[in-house]
Amino acid sequence: AQSVAQPEDQVNVAEGNPLTVKCTYSVSGNPYLFWYVQYPNRGLQFLLKYITGDNLVKGSYGFEAEFNKSQTSFHLKKPSALVSDSALYFCAVRDKTDSNYQLIWGAGTKLIIKP
Amino acid sequence: DSGVTQTPKHLITATGQRVTLRCSPRSGDLSVYWYQQSLDQGLQFLIQYYNGEERAKGNILERFSAQQFPDLHSELNLSSLELGDSALYFCASSALQGASGGDTQYFGPGTRLTVL
Numbered sequence: 620a621q622s623v624a625q626p627e628d629q630v631n632v633a634e635g636n637p638l639t640v641k642c643t644y645s646v647s648g649n650p651y652l653f654w655y656v657q658y659p660n661r662g663l664q665f666l667l668k669y670i671t672g673d674n675l676v677k678g679s680y681g682f683e684a685e686f687n688k689s690q691t692s693f694h695l696k697k698p699s700a701l702v703s704d705s706a707l708y709f710c711a712v713r714d715k716t717d718s719n720y721q722l723i724w725g726a727g728t729k730l731i732i733k734p
Numbered sequence: 735d736s737g738v739t740q741t742p743k744h745l746i747t748a749t750g751q752r753v754t755l756r757c758s759p760r761s762g763d764l765s766v767y768w769y770q771q772s773l774d775q776g777l778q779f780l781i782q783y784y785n786g787e788e789r790a791k792g793n794i795l796e797r798f799s800a801q802q803f804p805d806l807h808s809e810l811n812l813s814s815l816e817l818g819d820s821a822l823y824f825c826a827s828s829a830l831q832g833a834s835g836g837d838t839q840y841f842g843p844g845t846r847l848t849v850l
Binding site for chain 2: 651653655661662663664665668670709721722724726727
């Protein structure tokens, strides 16, 4: 069965420090992987996705994510955190071979950036 | 702004009532997805429509139903409402039916439903 795990409910980072939000997945085939961000009282905003090719994917607001097939991970990173990055982050996966086409969502990680 | 619109933004109603939530997808998108987000359950996929036809069902209750109209807007109908139905309901749209895999879903701002 397909699944996504975001092992940390909350991540606390000081402003200016690098941040990492973790995501691991389990699919039977090869994955499409997505990151979304949700600010308070807002809808989810697409950040970036991995389809194929370069394992390092760059997205919006200076975020990037690295696809690691051997570790089945797709961690979200940013070199220098901003207070405005504080939000809820969701990882999602779709199995390329799954005819259902549905995204499987992680439970979300709350990112808190302290000044 | 994702280009996906949802109305109303807020809805307060009583138990046992019926409500309709509306979603207009991004221009050109054929797929519409409905999600429920509650504090204790995270993001739950409800149902997907593609070009007017139901494409996939998730954890949607029998009291809930949806449809997608010829102009591609979609409505989610919630009936016999219970306290536990209080949640944020999101609509998302994508260009295709998801078969391309890399098809990205774009979310609306959501409708906050409060059942008293």
